[in-house]
Structures are given as structure tokens and as C-alpha cells.
Amino acid sequence: MDEAEPADEPFPLLIAVTPSPAERIRLAERLEGIAPLLLVADLDELRRLIAAPSQLPGPPPAAPSEPAPATATDPALVIDSNRSTARCGPREVDLTRLEHDLLTCLTTEPVRVWSYAELHRAVWHDEGRERKADVQSLVKRLRRKLLDLGTNATIEAVRGVGLLLTDRQEPRIGRA
Incomplete structure (x- = not known):
């Protein structure tokens, strides 16, 4: 041929x-x-x-290494893995490797509640440790960065289960 x-x-x-x-x-x-x-x-x-x-x-x-540019009114959270940044509209924040991996993990299945052990294994890649305090500390820093971005996305704790990524704009049953 x-x-x-x-x-x-x-x-x-x-x-x-x-x-x-x-x-x-x-x-x-x-x-x-x-x-x-x-x-x-x-x-x-x-x-x-x-x-x-x-x-x-x-x-x-845009080329795969460059995410599409966000407009000033674009409420979408965009994670740029190549540059290790998160962006919402015109604002952008740098992410550490751990912050990037945690945020990426939470966005892969946005309606899933992730246990602390699952998140620890996914981010730190060590099977034996699974320390809840490590995850909580990282979540605290990441929540601050999401707030700085002005995005509606946040990480919420589900008592007795774990964490999930949510949109603060969504109405929640039982909340005032």
C-alpha cells in the first residue's frame, strides 16, 4: 500500500x-x-x-496548553494545569501543587462528596497516612483563594462524610 x-x-x-x-x-x-x-x-x-x-x-x-480567555462577566472557574493557576473572570491566583491537585480532584465529580481519606490519597498519594488535618489545612487555604477569585465555587464540609465543591448561589434546603 x-x-x-x-x-x-x-x-x-x-x-x-x-x-x-x-x-x-x-x-x-x-x-x-x-x-x-x-x-x-x-x-x-x-x-x-x-x-x-x-x-x-x-x-x-485555543491550543490545549492555553485555556480559553475568560470574559469579565464569565463566572466559570477555570483551572490551568499547565500554569498551575485558577481563574474566574479577569482574576487569577497561583496554586501550589497540593492546592491544584485537590481542586482538580473535587472538580472531576462535582456532585460527589469526597471522604478525607480519599482526598488525602488522591492529593498526597500515600496510602497509609490519611491525615484529616492535612486536608483541612489545605482546604482552608484553597477556600481563601477561591474567595479572592470572586467565584461562587467553594468547598463545603458534609458532616460525618467529607467535602464537596459547591456553588454558593445554589439554594440549600434548611438554610436561611
Whole structure:
């Protein structure tokens, strides 16, 4: 077959979606040589990569390393993993590695309540320690940064269960 001709059979491609950089590295190492591999952090990133340019409305999307610019009225919280920053509208804050990993973890499943042990394992990557005080200290710093951003997102404690990322604008049953 001539190299310029397209293949008659479908192109084998493995696609893995995981927010964890460590998990993407592990998958790349384990699946090396099996087939071409596309590793993405979330489904939105996958959609941007596979969408045909003619199907995208408006101007072409920003490069994956650059998140789309937020407008002054954009209430969305944007996490830039490449620069380790969080942005809401025109405001931006730097994140430490631990803050970035915690915020990324909480945003992967926004309606899930994460236990302190799950968050500790996801952020610190050590199975045996699982210290609640580590998570609480990190959450306190991250809440302050979210407040500085002016975003409606915050981290709330669910008594006896753990933590979740919520929107302060959402009405809560039983709250005044």
C-alpha cells in the first residue's frame, strides 16, 4: 500500500480519560507499543481534540496548553494545569501543587462528596497516612483563594462524610 493512501481499515486508537497526571503516566507506560494512545484529563479536552474544525462554532479553539480567555462577566472557574493557576473572570491566583491537585480532584465529580481519606490519597498519594488535618489545612487555604477569585465555587464540609465543591448561589434546603 502507498504511504499517501488512507488505510481501508479503522485506525486502532486507545483513548484514556483521567484527571490524574500520575495515572496518565502509568497508563502510557503500561500500554506502550500496544496501539497509539490518546491521554486526556477530561471529556471536554477530548471533545476539543476530536471535533472537526468545521463543526466548531466561532473562531478556532485555543491550543490545549492555553485555556480559553475568560470574559469579565464569565463566572466559570477555570483551572490551568499547565500554569498551575485558577481563574474566574479577569482574576487569577497561583496554586501550589497540593492546592491544584485537590481542586482538580473535587472538580472531576462535582456532585460527589469526597471522604478525607480519599482526598488525602488522591492529593498526597500515600496510602497509609490519611491525615484529616492535612486536608483541612489545605482546604482552608484553597477556600481563601477561591474567595479572592470572586467565584461562587467553594468547598463545603458534609458532616460525618467529607467535602464537596459547591456553588454558593445554589439554594440549600434548611438554610436561611
